[in-house]
Amino acid sequence: MVMDKRWEGFASIKSAMSLPLAPIQYLVSWPTTFIDSLKTAISTHDDLVTENLQLKTQELMLRSQLQRLAAIETENNYLKRLIQSSRQVRGRTLIAEILAVTAEPFVHQVVIDKGSRDSMYAGQPILDANGVMGQVTQVGPITSRVLLISDPRSGIGVQDIRNGIRAVASGDSYTGKLRLMYVPKTTDIREGDLFITSGLGDHYPEGYPVGKVVSINLDPAHQFADVYLQPSAHLESSRQVLAVWNQ
Secondary structure, three states, X not given: OHHHHHOOOHHHHHHHHXXXXXXXXXXXXXXXXXXXXHHHHHHHHHHHHHHHHHHXXXXXXXXXXXXXXXXXXXXXXXXXXHHHHHHOOOOOEEEEEEEEEOOOOOOOEEEEOOOHHHOOOOOOEEEXXXXXXXXXXXXXXOOEEEEEOOOXXXXXXXXXXXXXXXXXXXXXXXXXXXXXXXXXXOOOOOOOOEEEEOOOOOOOXXXXXEEEEEEEEOOOOOOEEEEEEEEXXXXXXXXXXXXXXXX
């Protein structure tokens, strides 16, 4: 330190001596530098893993919200059609929601969230936004049981909108379709014909879609034609229905 202070030429000697000492200094400092670099790499990896998990969680939440929004949009569009359908009904109407579906085989019934406190009654017609669904068979204080038109115990008076031919449609539990009862083979019925409620029998209001003809079988071994209708109502998917006070 004294020579460095008092002798100016010592600076060149000091500079020359630092050259062989540099590798030793690098070797001594390398473990510290390596450990610091390793810590930085591990910390960066952990941050990336954490950030990746957060992004995946956010993506999953956004996807679930998007699916929920799509379901809400579909439900809103259905409710709009249902409300529009209610305006075409003559008389009082009430929107109800399906709470349960009967799990018994070959039994087509549902339970809705309206009962006697809402003035529901046995035999009351039930529609959805697309057509006739069935009628109330049992009324409780806050719920009611509805027999769907696809149940074999159901019967509904129908009329061909093309030519006015009347018939009775009964449910077929095996196919989920409707079958026209006792239709002569010579009757003018074609595939694609739309049948609506005839209004006969005082059970269903007149003029509401029941189903379209999807198959006609003229079996020589049978006296009558086998005519099947695809129900207009979405019996398997509708959540909201329309209770009608038939006048």
